[in-house]
Amino acid sequence: MRESQNHCGRHAARSAIIAEVRPPGEGAVYLTSAVRGRYSPVNPGRVGDRKNQDPQLQDGETTMRRAKISIIGAGNVGATTAHWCAAAELGDIVLLDIPQTEDMPKGKALDLMQSSPIMGFDSNVIGTNDYADTKDSDVVVITAGLPRKPGMSRDDLLATNAKIVSMVTEQVAKYSPNCVIIVVSNPLDAMVQQALKVSGFPPARVLGQAGVLDTARYRTFLAMELGVSVEDVSALLMGGHGDTMVPMPTCTSVGGIPIRRLLSQDKLDAIVDRARKGGAEIVGLLKTGSAYYAPAAATSQMVEAIIKDKKRLIPCAAYCDKEYGVGGYYVGVPVVLGSGGVEKIVELELDDQEKADFQKSVDAVKELVAAMAKLLEG
Numbered sequence: 001m002r003e004s005q006n007h008c009g010r011h012a013a014r015s016a017i018i019a020e021v022r023p024p025g026e027g028a029v030y031l032t033s034a035v036r037g038r039y040s041p042v043n044p045g046r047v048g049d050r051k052n053q054d055p056q057l058q059d060g061e062t063t064m065r066r067a068k069i070s071i072i073g074a075g076n077v078g079a080t081t082a083h084w085c086a087a088a089e090l091g092d093i094v095l096l097d098i099p100q101t102e103d104m105p106k107g108k109a110l111d112l113m114q115s116s117p118i119m120g121f122d123s124n125v126i127g128t129n130d131y132a133d134t135k136d137s138d139v140v141v142i143t144a145g146l147p148r149k150p151g152m153s154r155d156d157l158l159a160t161n162a163k164i165v166s167m168v169t170e171q172v173a174k175y176s177p178n179c180v181i182i183v184v185s186n187p188l189d190a191m192v193q194q195a196l197k198v199s200g201f202p203p204a205r206v207l208g209q210a211g212v213l214d215t216a217r218y219r220t221f222l223a224m225e226l227g228v229s230v231e232d233v234s235a236l237l238m239g240g241h242g243d244t245m246v247p248m249p250t251c252t253s254v255g256g257i258p259i260r261r262l263l264s265q266d267k268l269d270a271i272v273d274r275a276r277k278g279g280a281e282i283v284g285l286l287k288t289g290s291a292y293y294a295p296a297a298a299t300s301q302m303v304e305a306i307i308k309d310k311k312r313l314i315p316c317a318a319y320c321d322k323e324y325g326v327g328g329y330y331v332g333v334p335v336v337l338g339s340g341g342v343e344k345i346v347e348l349e350l351d352d353q354e355k356a357d358f359q360k361s362v363d364a365v366k367e368l369v370a371a372m373a374k375l376l377e378g
């Protein structure tokens with residue numbers, strides 16, 4: 001085993017039970033590593049649900065282990081998300097694709113594992129075509145589905161991807177009833193709505209990735225224009241993951257300086273426009289598919305927020321009912337993301353222009369969801 005091959009002393013110590021802790025009201029929890037997985041600070045409740053996997057444990061004792069992340073769809077976004085998650089040692093990773101892809105997910109997983117001695121991570125990565133291997137995941141990322149090609153809009157993927165996301169979600173919910181689902185497949189806002197419906201999960205545990213990516217694009221273009229570090233650019237975009245997404249100049253600052261004091265309205269408008277069309281720009285360059293490095297980085301940031309219960313305040317596609325008066329749809333809003341999934345939707349006072357733009361975006365999402373319902377009925 002890898003454990004015994006390197007850093008012998010460290011691993012020898014790890015393979016023994018290294019500590020015993022008793023969270024209030026729970027049985028003994030043994031912090032173990034090599035054999036049963038390292039203690040993960042994440043989701044102790046969820047991890048603790050998997051009790052008695054070890055026959056040596058007594059009733060009520062639990063085994064802590066690494067967090068388990070399953071990624072459905074081992075294509076560009078899925079495999080790259082696995083890469084970022086493994087490199088950040090967020091947990092053990094299962095990469096799943098359809099049987100027609102045969103051993104492809106296994107090949108990608110093994111390749112990633114072989115980078116671990118160089119990159120210095122101990123996450124276990126497996127590839128599979130069998131949902132049984134995803135059992136009891138803490139987080140499941142759905143990237144299954146077609147990407148668009150030049151000349152297509154994300155909405156052109158609706159019919160095919162709605163069916164794929166429905167089939168995938170059914171299996172995910174069956175094997176990991178307590179997980180948090182992050183949907184990435186497009187058209188995003190409709191796909192995450194479908195995942196909510198099929199999973200039957202509470203809305204807090206089903207969310208979509210779009211806002212982190214869209215905001216990252218906006219921040220990148222602002223940093224490029226101003227010649228400053230991206231780290232100093234703080235920003236927010238709201239609304240659906242489409243051309244109607246809503247930039248929020250009032251929530252954009254660089255080193256604490258409001259953006260309007262640094263850039264003319266014309267320049268800001270041009271940057272906003274480029275961010276809105278950021279996905280299409282990459283599709284036009286790649287020609288064979290759509291962006292994946294930045295989408296995967298965005299997704300792994302969300303996985304990290306959940307796994308590490310970080311309470312990140314970031315934009316995600318979250319189910320909004322009364323919030324912002326949306327009325328039961330997924331749309332990009334700022335949320336607090338932690339081990340419970342969407343733990344809070346942050347409601348901002350919008351100015352008149354922002355309100356009108358946001359409503360336009362919500363209307364586009366509603367139309368898409370209605371079109372999906374028709375397609376799935378037919």
Ligand SMILES: NC(=O)c1ccc[n+]([C@@H]2O[C@H](COP(=O)([O-])OP(=O)(O)OC[C@H]3O[C@@H](n4cnc5c(N)ncnc54)[C@H](O)[C@@H]3O)[C@@H](O)[C@H]2O)c1
Pocket residue numbers: 072073074075076077078096097098101143144145146147148157161164167168183184185186187188209210213241289290291292295
């Ligand atoms: N939300 C976002 O910000 C965002 C960003 C990038 C891409 N996307 C979307 O993510 C999806 C994936 O993009 P990609 O570039 O990885 O595409 P890709 O073609 O490289 O990979 C998709 C994978 O899904 C697999 N798949 C298809 N049906 C499946 C099923 N029923 N079960 C399991 N796996 C299945 C395919 O075999 C393929 O390996 C696309 O819909 C794309 O539009 C969304």
Ligand SMILES: O=C(O)C[C@H](O)C(=O)O
Pocket residue numbers: 147148154186213241278279280282283290291295
């Ligand atoms: O543009 C796409 O089709 C993929 C993704 O939604 C993106 O924004 O990069």
